[in-house]
Amino acid sequence: MFEILATAGGFVRYEDFGLDPIAFKIGSFPIRWYSLSYLATILLGYWWLTRLIRKPGAPMSREHVDDFILHATLGIILGGRLGYIFFYKPDILLNPVDVFKVWEGGMSLHGGTLGVLVAIWLFVRKRGLSYLRVCDYVALCVPFGTFLIRLANFVNGELWGRETDVPWAMIFPAGGEVARHPSQLYEAGLEGLLMAAILWPLFFKTDARYKPGFFFGMAALIYGFSRFFVEFFRQPDAHLQWLADSSGLSMGQWLTIPMILLGIYLVATAKGRRQRVEPVAGNESVA
Numbered sequence: 001m002f003e004i005l006a007t008a009g010g011f012v013r014y015e016d017f018g019l020d021p022i023a024f025k026i027g028s029f030p031i032r033w034y035s036l037s038y039l040a041t042i043l044l045g046y047w048w049l050t051r052l053i054r055k056p057g058a059p060m061s062r063e064h065v066d067d068f069i070l071h072a073t074l075g076i077i078l079g080g081r082l083g084y085i086f087f088y089k090p091d092i093l094l095n096p097v098d099v100f101k102v103w104e105g106g107m108s109l110h111g112g113t114l115g116v117l118v119a120i121w122l123f124v125r126k127r128g129l130s131y132l133r134v135c136d137y138v139a140l141c142v143p144f145g146t147f148l149i150r151l152a153n154f155v156n157g158e159l160w161g162r163e164t165d166v167p168w169a170m171i172f173p174a175g176g177e178v179a180r181h182p183s184q185l186y187e188a189g190l191e192g193l194l195m196a197a198i199l200w201p202l203f204f205k206t207d208a209r210y211k212p213g214f215f216f217g218m219a220a221l222i223y224g225f226s227r228f229f230v231e232f233f234r235q236p237d238a239h240l241q242w243l244a245d246s247s248g249l250s251m252g253q254w255l256t257i258p259m260i261l262l263g264i265y266l267v268a269t270a271k272g273r274r275q276r277v278e279p280v281a282g283n284e285s286v287a
Contacts (some may be wrong), residue, residue, distance in 0.1 A: 069241010
């Protein structure tokens with residue numbers, strides 16, 4: 001590390017970490033860390049959800065969780081990809097084949113969120129489950145994705161930050177010979193680690209899980225404020241620089257504002273939705 005810091009006038013050079021976006025190859029087909037981060041997110045989310053529903057008053061059973069994993073996977077992939085295309089790069093539609101090249105990157109967390117919310121709605125309406133309470137439990141799994149996928153962005157050397165001279169600045173090959181904020185790591189810490197540090201203790205040490213919409217709202221608030229803040233240090237996409245220049249806010253910030261407003265509403269009204277919860281799994285209910 002000291003050798004790395006000694007380069008570039010004291011700034012870290014990204015390539016000195018020796019990171020490779022490709023984890024391994026199957027024949028000639030590359031498997032990227034970015035793709036593996038999504039796979040790990042789904043598997044860890046499934047595992048965590050099976051643990052969460054062991055607590056009294058769970059809104060779904062283990063069988064429901066097993067059925068939901070396919071819905072969640074489709075919601076993440078389809079929503080994330082379509083969100084990226086429509087929010088950030090609609091010109092991909094000019095070459096329809098590129099729409100399916102998700103392994104090359106190009107996913108939107110805002111789009112993935114919308115995709116999962118639609119998937120939850122389709123899932124619960126056929127099973128008579130509570131939409132908000134299922135959203136709460138799914139929201140508790142979000143930190144895995146926001147942490148791992150941002151680390152994968154860092155490994156890819158993409159979505160780097162604005163120019164800076166802070167001591168921990170890094171020089172990214174695609175960002176020119178200028179030191180930049182490692183904004184991917186900021187996001188991993190705030191959207192991932194911070195969210196987990198707040199949500200998980202609230203779930204296990206308080207009765208917040210009996211207030212429908214509370215965790216969904218808290219996750220939206222934590223992500224929303226974190227993303228809005230980090231966008232001041234993250235370099236806007238080149239083709240969307242005009243939006244930041246004309247409005248003072250980046251596309252990421254504009255998309256985050258509705259999340260913040262929704263989060264405020266859900267958290268503020270969660271206590272009023274509290275009711276006696278009869279468990280779908282387990283044998284205890286809470287008034």
